[in-house]
Structure formats: structure tokens, C-alpha cells
Amino acid sequence: MKTLGPRGSSLWIAAIIHRLSGLALAIFLPVHFFVLSLAFHGGARLDGFLRWADQPLVKFTEVGLVFLLTVHLLGGLRVLVIENFDWHDGQKRLAMLVAAVSAVTAFIFLMRVF
């Protein structure tokens, strides 16, 4: 922690996770759109895909994506709150909360998928 210096703090980590999740979403989104547009050619192709997507590994990545979306959403809200509302102490707790909520969401999703 110490040698990480400014990079060790939970606030910094929150910002980095937000960035990485945004980046991952930006990479995933075209793929996601592509999958959905398979429906253009009728339900069959999509069904085929969805069966393929039933595999645990694929499911797992999807869980990850929902997780990313939630993390990014909450991280984004954190930024919007900092930027637009009067300053309050306890920013660190907010960052922790963000991490906790996204973990819980992802966990619920995980339970449902499997």
C-alpha cells in the first residue's frame, strides 16, 4: 500500500475501476449489439446463439458485464455527485459503498443465472 503512494487509496481505486469498467463496456457494447442484431435474421439464429451462450463460461462473462455496468453506473454516480453537489465528508465511505452495492448486484445476478 505504502509504495503505491497516491495510487493506494480507495478513492483512486474507485476512479480506476470506473475507467476500466467504462473501457470494458465500450469494448463489449459493439459485441452485444452485434449479438442482438442477429435477431434481424429471425429468431432462429438468436436462439442458436443463446444456447451457445448458455455455457458456464459465457454466462460467467455476461455476469461480469452486468457487474461492469453496475460498477460503472455507481462509479459514474459518484463522480456526478462530487461534481454537482455540495461537498460532504465521507467520500471514502461512498467509494466503498459503490464497491459493495455492485458486488451484491453481481452476486444476485450470478445466483439467478446458474
Place this chain on the structure above:
Amino acid sequence: MNVEHLKTDILILGAGGAGLFAALHAHKADPNLDVTIVSKGLLGKCGCTRMVQGGYNVALNLGDSIERHFMDTIEGGKWLPHQALAWTLVTKAIERVHELENEIGCFFDRNPDGTLHGKAFAGQTFDRTVHKGDLTGIEIINRLMEQVWARPIRRLEEHRAVALIPSPAGGISGALLIDIRTGEFRFIAAQAVLLATGGGPTMYRYHTPSGDKSMDGLAIALRFGLPLRDMEMVQFHPTGLLAGPDTRMTGTVLEEGLRGSGGHLLNGALHRFMGDYDQKLERATRDVVSRAIDAEMRAGRTTPNGGVYIKMSHLGPAHVAKEFKGMVDRCRDCGFDLAGGLVEVVPTAHYFMGGVICDVDTSTEKAGLFVAGEDASGMHGANRLGGNGVANSTVFGGIAGDVMPRWIAYNRPGHRAPDADALDAEIERALHPFGQKSGDLNALREKLLDTMWDDVGVVRDRAGLERGLASVDQIEAELLTAGLADTDRRFNLTWQDWLNLRSLCEISRVIALAALKRENSRGAHFRSDFPAPGDLATSTFTVARQTAGGIEIGERPVAFTHVKPGETLIRDPVAAE
């Protein structure tokens, strides 16, 4: 030796309140003139103006008056001030504060009605000290620095002035500098030069000024043949932090307000001793408290590190922590509990009243050379009021900036060639340590600090001063044989330390000589063998000058041009009471 030659019209040595103001005013007076400002550290981030806590004295409010401020200054200075200078100080301060607030951008603290707040400061009959919290100097210097940055003023940061160079044709040709970062020399030719390196009595064991101040300006002026006045007048602040040897924290000032608001001073035996010296106890004036602490120390009734304690806890630690947050934080960072415990303190050399003799327009005996700020003298006499220091540097720095362009326009001195021999001699002088075998610089520094503290300090007498003089001579002689390895001159702080020590030795000697000359006790100068102040009406001030035969100290009568001892200019002395 490869020396870069540069040219400028106005050369300002020092970037404290005096130097920065001079640069701004000179640039405004004639934007076509090339103005160069030299600073030993980073612009605005060195020197003592930045360290001003208390604030800035100025007669702004109803009930106060210029006359009242003037009388406080004269009486505080024990009738030694040069009255025309003191008068200029108190009158111009009003315009200067308006300028600081309206044009430079300082945002001073306000009263509830929106007007500027004046706080109480010791030794004054009116609460006239304008401030920004207890970090007034930071506000003043930051704003000045920003204004200088925003203008085409040339900055030579981390450059050390080592000498003024005469011209063979007479007059001044410019100054020799060392670029601290590269270790190279630069000669700057100038039409007019301002000396504003800010004095700073750092030759005492305990001292408050910043590390870059080492009396360079006065040593340079002395060598250039200028007369110096009031050189025995060293102001001690009673409560410097005492954190032991080997730490730069030691000597740094703990603010006056601690005593003012009811702090107690205890000696090593935890006895509250101020009652043994003065009825006003801890609230007595700076010099009285400093002498009392000094007496306890000399009697050996000290704390482990050899000072006394300041105790605040009886006022309630929570209250102290809130009221004096800055001081409590500072002590805490250094490992001490000011709010709840005992903190060791010691008197500490704070301000230097002596300096170059100058006129109200900042001109000196040498045509083309001007002086302002703590390098100048005469405004404060035997004692400087808290709050008159920064007023002095900003008022006279500004005046110098107004005057120099006019002086150039009128006299058309042009750029005079430097006296080549003088230039070579000064370069050689600065390089002296590299030609010597290595020596123990640290031991010499310690010895000088102790000598000045023990023999030329808070309380003086003939025997001690003579001992001190002999010892300063010896230290200087040893310094001249103490060499440095010539491996890397770039950003070589040890070389700079050597040069600092040399300046300090030279001025230490003058302080001791002037102190010997003054056989009475006034303000900051206390002779135990002559404890009486002497006749005020025939007051004299000391003048020191370097001659072929050494330092000569003379005395001149104070001219009571505005007010005589026993009189006052305050028409209605009770109005503000």
C-alpha cells in the same frame, strides 16, 4: 573563468515584499525598461515576507491616525528612528494596503460590516494590524508573485548575488551572481540596482528567518563601501520552538498570541517565573520577556534542551486547539503537544533593525544603488513593532520601483562597463573554498551560532562582546582555510553554506562592534554594564563603515525633525482609549 554577461535596465536583488513590489512598480512606471529580479530561492517562495504571521500595520480605522501610528513607531523604537523614514512608512502604508487589496489582490480578513479587520499587536495603542488569518505573509507574497509572473519581468531564480561591481568610470555597473543550479557565474549590467535581500539575523543559535537569508545584502553593501546604521539592533522573539540540536525546527517562532491570550512560561523547575521580572508577567513586551527567559537560562533553571516551557493547557486543550490551530498543528507535526502538554521554548533572533543608510526615496550614498526592506535601516530605530516589518518592505519596495525609472530617465547613466579587476577579484573570492584543503564547516557554523548567542545575544556586556569579537575573527580565519571538494558545483548547497557563513561572519563582527559602541540600553539592545537608556534628547545612532583599516564605527545624533522626546503628535491622546 567563463562568466556570462547580461544586460538589464533595472536589477532587483531579492524577491521578498520589497523586491517584488519594486519590480511591479518599476515595470508600471516605464514598461519599456527591462526589469530583472533575482532571488536566492524560487520567486516568492523564499525570504521572510512569506513568513509573516501577525500582519500589516496601517492606520485605517476611525479613531486611529497616522500620527498615532507614527508615535507608536517612534516610542517603540526608543526615539532612535530616522523620523522622516518612519513618517514615510506610516503614511505610505495606507496607500500600500489599498494597493495590495485593490490591485494586487490580497484578500484581507474583514469585520462583520465588510471593512478590513485590524487586530491587536503588542506595543501599539490601536488595533491596526491588517491580516489574513495568521498566514498574512503567504497571502501577500503569493499575490505579488502572481502579478510578477503575469508580466514580462525577467526572473533569475535560484541565483545568488555575491557582489556589486563598480565601474571604472565611477558609479555602479551591476552585480555578480552565481546561478545556483549550474554553479556558473553571471554578471548583470544594470542602469540602476536595488538591494532587497532582506537582512535576517541567522547567525544566532536560535533564529526565525528562512534558511536563504544570511545577511548577504549587508555584507555586499559593506564591501561596496556603504555606511550601515543601527547594526547593534537585533530583535529577539521570546518564544521560538526548542526542539533540540540537529533540527531545523528549532528557533521557528511560536506566535505572540500564545502569551497574549494567557499562556504561562515555566522554567525547568516548573516555576512560573515571569512574576520575578515584570508585573505584566507573560504579557510584558518582547524584549522584557526575552531577557527574563535569558536570565533563567543563564541561571541554569532550564528544561532538558536548555530553554523554558510554554504551557497552554490550563486554558483548556480543546479551546487552545481551536484558537491556535496553526500553532498546535505545527507543534504536533514536529512531535509536541501544545494544547495539552508543555512545549520547550527559547528566545530567537527574529528581525534585524540595522542596515544600509538610505533616504526616503530609497537612494543610498552610491548613485544608481537603492535599498529597501530589511536591508535598509532607520525606520524602526531600536525596535521594530510587530506589523511594521512587512509594511516597511512593501512601502519602500514600491517607492524604489517608482524612483528608479525616474532616476534613469533623468540621469541617463546607460550601462557602464564593469571594473574588470573588481569582477575577477569577486569571482575569486566566491571560489575561495574550492582552493582550500577540506575543513569542518559544520563545526564552524555551530561555533558562530554559539558565539553570537552567548556573547552578542539578548543581554550584552563589554567583556562578552570583546570575547565574541575575538571568536568571530577566529571563526572567519578558520573558514578561509576550510575548503570544499570541487567535484560538482551544480546546486551545491554546501558551497552556498560556505558563502552564507562568510556573510554572517562579516556582519556578526559589525553587530558586535556596534554593540560595543552603544554604551546604553535601548529597545533590543541591552547592556548589563550600561542598563540605563541614556538621555533621549541627545540620542545617537551608530554608523559602521568598511575602510582600508577595517570597520569604523561612528555615532551620529538623531535628528528630531518631526517630534522631540517628551512631545507627541497625537492631538487627542485619549480618543481611542
Place this chain on the structure above:
Amino acid sequence: MNVRLYVWQRATAALMAPLVLVHIAVILYATRAGLSAADILSRTHNSIAWATFYGIFVAAASIHASIGVRNILVEWSPFSERGAGRFAAVLGIALALLGFHAVFALVVA
């Protein structure tokens, strides 16, 4: 980033925040049981509401993500500001095209 890009990015972020919440709710709901293409299509087909919902989402996400990626490129890649801007514009347009294509597929086709 300058104020114009900032306004677009934060505005789209604020806009997407509720949309994403709904989207996540839908996903959670949808994954309750095994999902089939018919399930999805039956919900979305010919629904103007869903078309608008996802249309706005796609537009906002394209703008938002391209500006975001631009910032990342400026800071983390050797791209110049100009280069990063161009790359991001292409990404934004691609995202929008793919996105509208998908919405069209789900709603109309």
C-alpha cells in the same frame, strides 16, 4: 477535455443512469428463467416504447462512450488529442450504427 465534450459526456451519463437501472432490472427479471429468442422478441417486437427506450440508450451510449474512450486515449496512448478525437468519432459512429441495427432487429424485423 473541454467544456463542450464534458457537457455531452455528463449529460448522456445522467440520461443513461435511469435507463441502465431499468435495463439491469429487465436483465435480472429476464434471466429468472431460461431465456429464448422468442421471449425477447415477444417483448420487444413492435413496441414503440422499447424502441424509444433503447434508441435513446444507444444514442447516449455512443456519444458517452466515444468521448470516454477519447479521454482514455489522450491519457493512456500515444495518440494526439486530434488523433484520439478522430478515433473516438469513428468508434461513436460504429457504435451508433451497430446499436440502431440491433434495435431495429429486435423491434421491427
Place this chain on the structure above:
Amino acid sequence: MSSAAPAQLSVSLWRGSDDGCYETYSVPRRASQTVLDVVTYVQRHIDATLSYRFACRVGMCGSCAMTVNGRPRWTCRTHVAKVAANGRLKIGPLENLPRIKDLATDMQPFFEKWRQAEGVFAPSLTRAEPMARIKPDSRARMAADAAIECINCGVCYAACDTVRWNANYLGPAALNRAWTLVNDERDAGNAARLTAVAASGGCHSCHSHQSCQEHCPLALNPTESIAGLKRRTVAAYLNGELKA
């Protein structure tokens, strides 16, 4: 406290400029000892050529900041006990600034950006006029006061990764100063200032990492100041007062 501490500190100092390396020295531990004292000890007693910078030695000038065990700090007011629990110190120059030599950096870019952010008061009055009456409890004055005591030490600038990653970014201290001026009723320079901080590299480049706020030795909050600037510039932009 001193009894438990080891008698010697193992101190690694950065030597040289960009192509330098850390060198280790042994420095006696003292009861009262700041990081600046440790550095001074090395210069005075071990290697006379060591370069570093300080002036006031009490936290007023902001000259002495260095990287201490990975964190940017003011060294004159950092007690060794606070940072060297295991008797080890690793001290380097501040990050994100060009190095001059050893522990001294070139602060020119920092102040240049301060200037670019229009961090300079633009007067609306002259010395001949009375001083502005400003209530100490007005909202604007309180906002200005909250951010004004910056000592330009560069610690926040060194702690901020956005500064590291984006050469154009003005950085927390410059923007913090701009914000105090935006709140200064006496100032007449806001049009230029808002344009400056709304441009590329201005306040909108900040990602609210908050390292600046975490490290500021004076406990100032540049993140909050920058957020204020973001709001103010967005409002100006939406009102058509800014071209961007």
C-alpha cells in the same frame, strides 16, 4: 517515542537527475527529527554535494516537498516517526515535474500552468478607491477563503495521475487558485479565466481522483474547487457566455 526507535535510519535518496538512482545512507535517529533534517544531515555530514530545496522550515513556503516513501509530502513538517516506522526512508524528488538534480525539481511548469489558468487577480479598483466591503460570512467569501491558503508546494500536482497522464492538464493547484478568484467579488478577470479553465486541459480534464485532496498538507480540497469550476463553466457555456 525515541526509546523504541532504532538508533540509525536507513535512508535511500535519489541522486542525479532523470538518469540517476537511489543511494543509501545511514543517518542517526533523533527524538525531534523531520524528514528535512534527515536530508540536511546527509548533506552536512555524508555527501556535501546533495541538492535539495527548502526555505522557511515551518510549512509556509512550500519549497521542501519531496516524495517520501512513495507519497508526496512537505518534508519540513513531516516528523520521521510518522513515516519511518521500520527505520527506513526512501526519498525522491516530486513526481510530475522535471528534475534538476537529486531531490530538487524544476517548478516552472507548475507556475506556468498557474498563470495559464489565469490564477492572477485582475483588479476592478485602484489604490485611490476605497476597499471593497465584503461580508466575511457571504457565500462567495467563504468559498474563496476555503481554498485560498495554498502554499504552492506542488504536492497535489505530484499526487495527481491526471497530471502525469495528460501533459496539458493545468493541475489541481492552479485550478484551485482559479476557483478562489472566481469567488472573489473584487476580481474583473472572470471572462478570460472561465475560458481558460474550460479549454482542453482545464478543469474538465479532472477525473476526481481526489489524490490532491488526500495529500494536500494544508488539508485544502482542490477536488471541491475544481468541481465548482466545472459547474460554473458549464453554466456559462450553456448560457452562451463561453465559446468552446
